[in-house]
Amino acid sequence: MGLKLYHYSISGPSRSAYMAIKTMGIPVEVIIIDLMKKEQLQESFVKINPQHCVPTVDDDGFVLWESKAIACYLAEKHGREDLYPKEIKHRAIVNQRLYFDSATLLPHIRAINHPILFEGVKEIRKPLKDNLNVTLGFLNQFLSESKWVAGETMTLADIAISSSIATVSALDWDFSEFPNIQRWFKQCEAIAGFEENIKGATLYGQAVKKNLEK
Structure with missing residues (x-):
């Protein structure tokens, strides 16, 4: 059967799973x-994933969702220690960055975008903008200490966070205060599937900006 990815490119987490799969050459x-x-x-998809979210993978009958769980599972299965290191301290840093994306960066992005997309809000509210900029400052600091977000080589953390930053970038965000993020994001162009990441983020950004214009 092989691997199936249930995917929607506007979704940042789905783009992250897509890039992870492409990077591993699966x-x-x-x-x-x-x-x-x-x-x-649709009933057919709910039967596969009762939480009905993307990304979802079906790996020869083994079904899994949540983008970071998918990426870590596939890296383990395919022996990609370069992306998800075995060394305990390096893996801990990769995990910390992955959790930073899930628990801090993505929620601040969604706090801005979801009210604009679904609740009729017509502006990016200053407190939410400030919160996201504080979070971007943390990421910028991480990147002052290493070439990539979790060390000197690219890992799953870079793939995940690059999908989130692509979404922010698509809002025409001002990154002038975050030179390390700018430098790193340019590097991320080498990630397999990154072009799809940008295309999906652009569509998402267009939807948000269209509602702002209204």
């Missing part, structure tokens, strides 16, 4: 689940 069948058309609520 053959994959990509199945588009259009969230805007509520295809995630």
